[in-house]
Amino acid sequence: MPQLGMQGPMKLVPSEIDRAVPHKTPGNFALGYIKETVPRAFIPTFVGRADSDLNRTLKELDSDAEWFKWRVARNAREAWNVQCKNFHDFWETGHLDMDEHPEPPKGTGWKCPVCE
Ligand SMILES: [Zn+2]
Numbered sequence: 001m002p003q004l005g006m007q008g009p010m011k012l013v014p015s016e017i018d019r020a021v022p023h024k025t026p027g028n029f030a031l032g033y034i035k036e037t038v039p040r041a042f043i044p045t046f047v048g049r050a051d052s053d054l055n056r057t058l059k060e061l062d063s064d065a066e067w068f069k070w071r072v073a074r075n076a077r078e079a080w081n082v083q084c085k086n087f088h089d090f091w092e093t094g095h096l097d098m099d100e101h102p103e104p105p106k107g108t109g110w111k112c113p114v115c116e
Pocket of ligand 1: 101
């Protein structure tokens with residue numbers, strides 16, 4: 001299994017998000033479930049990013065996922081690069097519930113560092 005390089009997993013509920021995740025910073029997150037193997041494994045089903053506010057983005061998600069992992073990014077460009085790497089790394093596991101490649105922030109024209 002590839003690595004996410006994120007903190008967590010934590011329950012995807014507002015109180016848990018507020019307990020750990022900073023406001024007003026770009027960042028990355030993964031949504032998923034826990035597989036009760038030994039050791040326990042977090043299986044990502046979605047990899048996302050926040051361009052400006054990781055805490056708010058997580059709270060505004062419309063997702064049935066029970067668990068998430070997260071990391072802070074220095075800027076939106078780094079969050080984009082990390083999301084692309086996460087997407088390509090975990091696409092190959094077959095667990096991602098994502099039909100399409102992530103899109104860069106509107107108006108940036110940023111290319112995927114992995115496939116473009
Ligand atoms: Zn790509």
